[in-house]
Amino acid sequence: EIVVTQSPGTLSLSPGERATLSCRASQSVSSSYLVWYQQKPGQAPRLLIYGTSSRATGIPDRFSGSGSGTDFTLTISRLEPEDFAVYYCQQYGSSPLTFGGGTKVEIK
């Protein structure tokens, strides 16, 4: 099973700042099959990025994903008030799929 580790656990930033979230896998993720979800309090996760770098429908272009192999990054270019949330990565290149533990982006 691929273990996925996200860092940092919490990121304290101000609106307008750039956020860089890291996701590291214990083994290479096949075909860059990695996604990112956003979860706000009291809501289900929402798909943001699939296939490492493709934005899901309706996701603004301030969200971008990159990476390969074992190291992946979600970047939010300029934080909007609605972007403060918890972000999870998930690999689907190997069975079973596995989630990272999440990164909370909070208002500084």
Added chain:
Amino acid sequence: EVQLVESGGVVVQPGGSLRLSCAASGFTFDDYTMYWVRQAPGKGLEWVSLISWDGGSTYYADSVKGRFTISRDNSKNSLYLQMNSLRTEDTALYYCAKVYSSSWEYFDYWGQGTLVTVSS
């Protein structure tokens, strides 16, 4: 519009049983693998179980193997999770989730979840 609506979550004693349901609409249900994913209070996401489009293949996380049973009724567009021998560590919000495709198993739609609390 795709909708997934879970139900059945309640407070149950350790050792008890519970059946969760998920009603699906807005897509061709029997084309897709479906999952149950849970989230303990204040914690991250954990896949619990999956079932293939026809119900012919099922898989379970080690933490629930032998205690939980996933099933589906394609004629009713419904997904189920039978939970037996419940433990306090099973306390969580249980989500029903649809995969994007059988080749790309990430979740494009989630329900709002149903809360299972295991407590004496």
